[in-house]
Amino acid sequence: MRVGVVGGGAVGLVTAGDLAAAGADVTLYERDALGSGATGRAAGICYDAFAGRMDAAVADRALARYREWGLLTPRPYVWVAREDGDGTAVRGQVAEMQRRGVDAETVTPAELGERYPRLRIDAVVAAGVARDAGTVDPDEVVAFLAERARDAGATLRTDTPVSLAAPTTVETAEGTAAFDAVVVAAGHATAPLVERVGVSLAVDTYRAQALVTAAVEGTLPSLYDATREFYWRPRGAGLLVGDGAHPATPDDWDREADASFVEATLDRVRAATTLSPAVERSWAGLCTATPDRDPLVGEVADGLWVATGWQGHGLMRAPAFGEYVARRVRGAPSPFAVPVAERVDPTRFDGDESFDPLGDPTADW
Structure with a gap:
């Protein structure tokens, strides 16, 4: 079987490596360097803290493979609430996770403070901890997955922009190549690529920002503040x-983080911890979203497959x-x-839906 994979991020590289390991003749195309899109700008937080049946199963499998490959650094994932309503939600989420077999627990603010003395817990009303979580380094992930795919026999072509001449025909500057199947896992470029062969996807984009601080003291977990809506993870010493x-x-976005974001984010860190860190660097990345926040993964035309709409969880x-x-x-x-296929079926939408990529799921369609 001859398969073309378009997109050299983590999803495309795993797909290419798995197909090649199963005996397929695989060529992967990346218009820039491997991992140069959303993968390279990802936070690298990986957790199984999901109450939903499918999400928990997907996360469990992803974590297992990252462990198998030696890429996962074990690190608890903590999420906290600072308002009563959010606290009720956290406790309900943990209870449902436990029913799904997720190794999660609720802890009191005092217990959380004992584990992590650098956290300010005076305003925390509830906290959940997922013990099997961890972090990965995006650059290490890309390097490993590329070597894995090549070792399995896949051909990886970088700096090679493509278009689709037909659902299973890839066109480059050198000409066209016909395949038995084509998988497009090209982030925000997926929709315009498949649109050329008559496929419309219900996907939109949004810009997310992040920064890395200089070195900080003390031990901290990966953390999501459900009330203030920000997250962090230890990275290096910061x-x-x-x-x-x-x-x-996709055609008009700033890859540099906003000065207002940097200032507000540091204020949040100071309010949530006893730390006063300086900024080492900051950036922005482009994420893809769908109307219901589930990805679009599956066949959209005879032999043409897509994998996009990760809502910031693509690397994970x-x-x-x-x-x-x-x-x-x-x-x-x-x-x-x-069951997964129906939930992520890319044809579950018409493709012309109008929705807010940052709004509530299904609010506008």
Whole structure:
């Protein structure tokens, strides 16, 4: 079987590696360098803290593969609430996760403060902890997955922009190549690529921002503040902190973080900890969204497959959904023990839906 994969981020690389390992003749095309899109700008937080059946199963498989590959640094994932309503939600989420088999627990603010003395817990009303979580380094992930794919026999072509001449025909500056199947996992470029062959996808984009601080003292977990809506993870000796999502279009967005984001984010860190860190660097990245916040993963035309709409979770889910796509393309069963196909079916929308990528799911369609 000859398969073309368009997109050299984590999802495309896992898909290419799995297909090649199964005996397919695989060529992957990346218009720039491998991992130069959303993958390279990702936070690298990986957790299984999901109450939903499918989300928990996908996260569990992704974490298992990252561990198998030696890429996951174990680190608890903590989420906190500072308002009573949010606290009730956190406790309900943990209870449902436990029913799903997720190794999660609720802890009191005092217990959280004992574990992590650098946290300010005076305003915290509830906290959940997912113990099996961890972090990955995006650059290490890309390097490993590229070597894995090449070792399995895949051809990786970088600095090679492509278009689709037909659902299973890839066109480059050198000419066209016909395949038995084509998988487009090109982030925000996925929709315009498949649109040329008559496929419309219900996907939009938004701009997310992050910064890395200089070195900080003390031990901290990966953390999401559900009330103030920001996150961090230890990275090196500092913290990677993210927030600041804004609407953006692929043709007009700023890759540098806003000065207002940097200032507001540092204020949030100071309010949540006893730390006063300086900024080492900051940036912005482009994320894809769908009307219901579930990804678009599956076949959209005869032999043409897509994988996009990750809502900022592409790197975290890549080992699982890359495996899923590779199996589906070959006609093999899904790797998940729970139903997934209908939930992520890219044809579940008409493709012309209007929605706010930062709003509530299904609010506008």
